[in-house]
Amino acid sequence: MSLQLFFAPGACSFVPHSMLELSGVAFEPVLVKLHKGEQRSPEYLAMNPRGQVPVLVDDGEVITQIVAILLHLDAKLPQAGILPTSGMARTRALSTLAWMNNTVHPTFTHVFMPQKFTDDEAAQKAIRAFAASSYRGLLGEIEAMAVKAAPWMCGDRPTALDAYALTLLRWGGIAGVDPASMPATWDLAQRFAALPAVARVIERERLQLNVYQPAA
Secondary structure: OOEEEEEOOOOOOHHHHHHHHHHOOOOEEEEOOHHHOHHHOHHHHHHOOOOOOOEEEEOOEEEEOHHHHHHHHHHHOHHHOOOOOOHHHHHHHHHHHHHHHHHHHHHHHHHHOHHHOOOOHHHHHHHHHHHHHHHHHHHHHHHHHHHOOOOEOOEOOOOHHHHHHHHHHHHHHHOOOOHHHOHHHHHHHHHHHHOHHHHHHHHHHOOOOOOOOOOO
16 A cells, blocks of 8 residues: 655644544655645645645545545545545535535635635635634534534544544634634543644644734
8 A cells, every 4th residue: 555645734734634644554654845836846736736735646546636535545545534434424424524624624714815716805814814714613613512512523433524624723823713612622632632642743744733813
């Protein structure tokens, strides 16, 4: 088995990065420095023309998009428990994963990179403010899920949903959301971060879990 994961510190690639480390399978983590534009290099664009992370390379086959990567790994590594195996538990987990990826994540993109949506500086400021308010509400929905975690989002073992919840809450700090205002999610994130395998990922990515800075 030959697995490479191309990741960027703090990006959504943290989710498959954590799942691979938790699985115990051998893989090669490959750092992509977004701030240096490595995702736009000819070599990277030849692999992923969209210039995004994560990218999974499985025995030479390139897989992009986080949901596709997680489903591929879930099928390849059933012992890893990336998602519930069957039944309504799996259906609900897939529903939440899709929502995190296609609703919560893009809302943060409007906070972090409003320039992707307009070149008007005043409009960018308005987009950022509106998206930050919306993002707080979406984190509130995750908080309601975390309150019911027993002890993890999908039951008795950590899954991709816990990794994504940590990522989205961490981004909340950039959007002006104090993680302490989401106590159940913050507790979940800290417990997930404390797992030895996840702690290795956090060290490799040099992540600070709480990046919130109160307004001066």
